[in-house]
Amino acid sequence: MTSSSILAGLNPQQVEAVTAGDGPVLVLAGPGSGKTRVLTHRIAYLVEERDIRAWHIMAVTFTNKAAREMENRVVRLLLDESGKLDGLAIGTFHAICARILRREADLTTLTRDYAIFDTSDQLAVMKQTLGDLNLDVKKYNPRGMLSNVSSAKNELITPEDYPANDYRAEVMRRVYIQYNNLLRANNARDFDDLLMHTAQLFQDHPDVLARYQQRYYHILVDEFQDTNMAQYVLVKLLAGQRRNLFAVGDPDQSIYAFRGADYRNVQRFREDYSDTQLILLEQNYRSHQAILDAATGVINQNPGRIQKELFSQRKDGALLMVYEAYNEDDEARYVVDTIAELVARNKYHPGEFAIMYRTNAQSRAIEDAFIRAGLPYRLIGATRFYARREVKDVMAYMRLIHNPDDNVGLQRIVNVPPRGIGKKTLETLDDWAHELGTTPIQALFALLDGFDSPFSARARRALITFAEMLRAWQATKDDLPPAEILTNVLKQTRYLDYLDDGTPEGDSRIENVLELRTVAASYGEVPLATFLEEVSLVSDVDTHDDEAQAPNLLTLHAAKGLEFPVVFIVGLEEGVLPHIRSMDDPNQMQEERRLMYVGLTRAKDRVYLIYAVRRALYGDSRANIPSRFLYDIPEEVREGTLLGKRGQSDAAQQHYDTMTRWERVASGARQRQSPREYQRTRFKAGDCVWHQAFGEGVVVSSMVRGPVEEVDVLFPGGGGQKTIIADFLKPMES
DNA sequence: GGCTCATATTTTTTT
DNA sequence: AATATGAGCC
Numbered sequence: 001m002t003s004s005s006i007l008a009g010l011n012p013q014q015v016e017a018v019t020a021g022d023g024p025v026l027v028l029a030g031p032g033s034g035k036t037r038v039l040t041h042r043i044a045y046l047v048e049e050r051d052i053r054a055w056h057i058m059a060v061t062f063t064n065k066a067a068r069e070m071e072n073r074v075v076r077l078l079l080d081e082s083g084k085l086d087g088l089a090i091g092t093f094h095a096i097c098a099r100i101l102r103r104e105a106d107l108t109t110l111t112r113d114y115a116i117f118d119t120s121d122q123l124a125v126m127k128q129t130l131g132d133l134n135l136d137v138k139k140y141n142p143r144g145m146l147s148n149v150s151s152a153k154n155e156l157i158t159p160e161d162y163p164a165n166d167y168r169a170e171v172m173r174r175v176y177i178q179y180n181n182l183l184r185a186n187n188a189r190d191f192d193d194l195l196m197h198t199a200q201l202f203q204d205h206p207d208v209l210a211r212y213q214q215r216y217y218h219i220l221v222d223e224f225q226d227t228n229m230a231q232y233v234l235v236k237l238l239a240g241q242r243r244n245l246f247a248v249g250d251p252d253q254s255i256y257a258f259r260g261a262d263y264r265n266v267q268r269f270r271e272d273y274s275d276t277q278l279i280l281l282e283q284n285y286r287s288h289q290a291i292l293d294a295a296t297g298v299i300n301q302n303p304g305r306i307q308k309e310l311f312s313q314r315k316d317g318a319l320l321m322v323y324e325a326y327n328e329d330d331e332a333r334y335v336v337d338t339i340a341e342l343v344a345r346n347k348y349h350p351g352e353f354a355i356m357y358r359t360n361a362q363s364r365a366i367e368d369a370f371i372r373a374g375l376p377y378r379l380i381g382a383t384r385f386y387a388r389r390e391v392k393d394v395m396a397y398m399r400l401i402h403n404p405d406d407n408v409g410l411q412r413i414v415n416v417p418p419r420g421i422g423k424k425t426l427e428t429l430d431d432w433a434h435e436l437g438t439t440p441i442q443a444l445f446a447l448l449d450g451f452d453s454p455f456s457a458r459a460r461r462a463l464i465t466f467a468e469m470l471r472a473w474q475a476t477k478d479d480l481p482p483a484e485i486l487t488n489v490l491k492q493t494r495y496l497d498y499l500d501d502g503t504p505e506g507d508s509r510i511e512n513v514l515e516l517r518t519v520a521a522s523y524g525e526v527p528l529a530t531f532l533e534e535v536s537l538v539s540d541v542d543t544h545d546d547e548a549q550a551p552n553l554l555t556l557h558a559a560k561g562l563e564f565p566v567v568f569i570v571g572l573e574e575g576v577l578p579h580i581r582s583m584d585d586p587n588q589m590q591e592e593r594r595l596m597y598v599g600l601t602r603a604k605d606r607v608y609l610i611y612a613v614r615r616a617l618y619g620d621s622r623a624n625i626p627s628r629f630l631y632d633i634p635e636e637v638r639e640g641t642l643l644g645k646r647g648q649s650d651a652a653q654q655h656y657d658t659m660t661r662w663e664r665v666a667s668g669a670r671q672r673q674s675p676r677e678y679q680r681t682r683f684k685a686g687d688c689v690w691h692q693a694f695g696e697g698v699v700v701s702s703m704v705r706g707p708v709e710e711v712d713v714l715f716p717g718g719g720g721q722k723t724i725i726a727d728f729l730k731p732m733e734s
Numbered sequence: 735g736g737c738t739c740a741t742a743t744t745t746t747t748t749t
Numbered sequence: 750a751a752t753a754t755g756a757g758c759c
Contacts, residue, residue, distance in 0.1 A: 736759085739756090739757090740754105
């Protein structure tokens with residue numbers, strides 16, 4: 001292998017970046033310029049040409065998925081010599097920090113078995129904090145307090161340093177302190193702690209830092225514009241005297257300020273490392289010129305930025321289509337019909353479409369339209385799998401087995417399924433644990449050991465039953481793989497029976513728990529700690545495979561780093577995009593604009609921009625005006641129905657009619673020639689159906705055969721199993 | 735202690 | 750619209 005094969009297919013600027021010498025390097029680049037590619041090739045180059053062992057390289061990505069993909073690509077670049085990648089540290093900041101904290105647990109205040117608390121756990125802790133401090137939850141919104149604590153941690157501000165200038169700030173400080181105390185009592189960290197504690201560990205223990213500095217010769221960071229202060233400090237500490245820092249980013253794509261990200265880190269980098277090699281990549285290899293002109297029109301309205309000239313060789317593309325929908329249902333129908341038509345005409349595969357929106361709530365109308373059309377779709381994000389109640393419950397059991405200090409987890413499941421341990425009993429348990437000077441969980445075990453306790457006989461029996469189960473599971477935690485522990489929990493708590501309430505929601509909850517068990521089984525025989533840690537740090541985007549051949553529904557945030565041939569951006573209305581909560585803050589408005597910019601630049605070939613004249617929000621429907629971003633797109637590159645600025649929509653009904661024609665065209669085309677994988681059966685196994693002659697039946701299986709759907713149905717009343725054409729069956733409520 | 739019904743509150747985005 | 754919380758009753 002020579003450098004020529006690693007550098008093959010790269011343009012001169014990209015080669016310059018990949019082969020840059022030691023020292024700080026900052027690659028600033030527009031969308032679609034191959035930023036991530038440069039990072040990938042750089043890793044391969046370091047290993048292959050500079051003889052750096054992968055062991056000495058750390059690469060930080062924004063998501064776990066990006067990490068996995070990058071690793072695969074590096075392996076491919078190095079051909080069959082993948083053994084060369086042993087020890088490469090690649091992952092998100094959070095994952096890397098979690099690992100470091102576990103390894104160096106002796107030097108921190110928590111054990112290596114610490115739990116990672118997610119947003120809902122944090123909320124529970126914060127509510128308890130406010131309760132402990134006798135603060136009125138009405139006056140001090142827990143979420144707001146949480147976000148203050150989070151920003152402090154992202155800025156590496158300790159409670160001691162927290163400015164207490166006025167009364168509110170003083171209260172805030174006390175909240176911050178107590179919240180941290182509670183986390184520690186639970187042997188837990190929140191997401192922000194992972195970064196902050198690692199930074200503190202390095203600052204307090206120069207010898208430990210030196211060890212990591214000696215190990216990592218090269219630090220590479222992707223999506224650098226979305227790093228926060230804590231992450232920046234970490235990077236600087238790790239780079240140390242060697243200063244082999246390679247950061248790649250685009251300030252115009254900074255969309256995570258709400259999470260503490262600060263694109264000014266780009267500026268900081270250049271100031272802190274005055275000898276930075278600055279490399280710009282301006283050529284776009286993704287979109288055609290009309291899309292880039294549109295994106296430029298939008299982003300140029302942001303003040304104080306370095307203007308980039310986005311250019312592409314592709315001059316052939318279609319104009320951006322603007323569509324005025326009547327309401328969100330019309331919007332959704334337009335999207336689905338357009339997709340159906342493009343697929344039917346063999347222009348694109350279903351998987352090549354993306355529908356992007358500002359808020360997750362907007363996905364519902366789109367989903368409905370897909371379901372009504374009988375077409376599959378792929379939803380990315382939304383109610384995250386690991387945030388679902390049933391999944392959290394089961395995970396709480398697992399956490400409890402692993403970390404006996406996890407009081408938040410205990411509170412969650414001690415009475416789920418109901419086992420007679422109510423509010424009163426829990427209060428008594430808390431008080432009693434306090435008296436014994438221990439945690440509620442240890443107190444439970446004390447009960448097993450026959451300690452005198454203040455419980456009624458009934459409560460005592462319930463608690464003991466629970467404690468016995470817990471202790472038995474804990475005894476197996478080092479011997480059984482996670483999946484088996486999980487199975488035992490399900491069996492002994494009869495958790496699935498508890499979920500099975502006969503409703504479809506109950507069924508889907510059961511499915512989710514079984515899915516969780518499948519996930520656990522896929523980890524094989526790893527320690528429980530590994531399983532819990534990885535599961536805490538994956539996002540939904542990570543768990544989606546790319547094989548599903550269906551249009552993708554996702555938020556604009558989730559779209560970062562992805563690309564699609566055809567992109568729909570829906571809900572382009574004032575108050576939706578830009579979001580109403582950003583309207584009175586210029587900084588937030590700029591971020592909304594960047595969000596729009598990110599959305600537009602995901603598209604390779606075609607962009608559809610849709611706004612609705614009316615939209616249902618919180619139940620009632622209200623009139624909206626088109627987004628200001630639409631008017632920032634130059635007229636030469638867009639077509640369709642955009643009203644004059646501030647114009648009133650009397651044309652809505654007319655477009656509604658236009659849509660109906662569209663619908664006819666599209667659905668006709670769909671029946672004749674839509675590709676096979678894009679057909680979905682109307683009925684699936686388990687559905688209850690009704691037939692005129694045979695009466696009530698249950699679907700055994702169903703498949704599309706030529707122009708019709710053939711359904712195998714079992715009729716308990718009349719004559720066993722029969723094969724029926726779908727048109728002759730009516731769905732029934734089960 | 736647990737369940738049901740009424741009321742309040744929510745939604746911006748996510749590691 | 751959909752969920753979370755709280756009061757009141759069994």
